Amino acid sequence: MILHVSGLDKFIPPFIKLIRDEFNEEDHCFWLSGSLEAYPLECKSDVYVCGGGLVGKIKGYVKLVRQLHAARKVILHGLFNIKVVLLLALCPWLLSKCYWVIWGGDLYQYKSAKKSLLSWVKEGLRRFVISRIGHLITYIEGDIELARQWYGAKGTHHECLMYLSNVVDSSLIAEPLGRPKDDASLNILVGNSADPSNNHLEVLERLLPYKDENIKIYIPLSYGDQGHADKVIKLGKSWFGEKLVPVTDFMPYETYVEFLKSIDISVFNHRRQQAMGNTITLLGMGKTVFMRTDVSQWCFLRNLGLKVCNVEGFTTELLDRERAMKNSAITRSYFSKDTLLKQYSKIFEG
Incomplete structure (x- = not known):
C-alpha cells in the first residue's frame, strides 16, 4: 500500500481522481485533513478525512500512525501540518x-519563521524530519538545493511535475497569439492570489508609467489575505480607476483557463517559488511572463529554453510570434500529462 498524507487543497481532489483513473486504485489510500466543504471530492474506502473536534482528531492521528507503519511508501503532499511532522x-x-512532495510554501517556511520559542521548536522538528526523509519530489532543482542548504536534506531527488495544475492541456489552451488588435486593450495579469507574497503594490508602481495607455490590469484576489486584497483594490483604483479589475470570485478551472487566454502579459513578483501552474499555462499559450530572477523557477525555466522576462526591466513589449511559438512548444512537450504519469509510475514502482 502507498499512503498519501495531505491537507485538503485545490490540488488534491484532481490528484486523487488521477490516481483512481490511471493507477491501481487498490494500491493507494489517502489520509487527509481539512474541509470537504471547501474542497469536495468523492469519498470512497481509499480516502480517510481526519474528523473535527478533539476526539475526532485523536482518532484520526491514531489511525495515521497505524497507516504510516503499514504503508510500503508514504507520499507527504507538503509539510505544513506540524502534527504530522511531530509524529x-x-x-x-x-x-x-x-517521499516529500515539495510545494514551495512548506520549504520557504525557513525564511518566514518568526523569532519565537514556538517557531524555534517547530523549525527544529522540521529540520530533524526533513534531514532524514528518504526521498524528495519536485521538478525544480533549485528547491532541492534550498532544502539541502536550509534543512540538511539528504534524500534522493525524484523529478516530477507533481500535480495536474502543472500540466498543459493542449485541448484547452489557445494557440499562441501575436499582438492584440490596435483597438483592443493590453491585458495585464498581476499575481495569482491575495497573498501579500505577490507583492502587488510593487508591481502597480511599475505599471504607473503606463496608466494613460490602453491597458486593463487584472488582479486575482479570490483567495488569500482579504485585508491585503482590500488594500490592493483601494490603492489600485485610486491610481488606475476602472482600468484596474479585481478578480474576487473563484472560477472553475475551465473558466479560469478561458480568462487566461485573454491575458497578454503576466507579472509574478513573488520572492519564492509560487504560481507555477499559472506560469506554465501562460507560457503554453505563448504569453509574455515577467518574474523575479532570484527565485528558483527562473533558472529552471530558462534552462528548459523558455523565454521569461525580468520584472526589474518591465515593459509592455510582447514576445514576438516566433518566440511565443517556441515557448509554447517547449511547454507543451515537457509539462504534459504523459510526463507526469511516467514520473509517478517510476516513483510508485521503484
Missing part, C-alpha cells in the same frame, strides 16, 4: 520510506 519525528524509522 514523523517521534517515529524516525519511518522516514526512509517517505
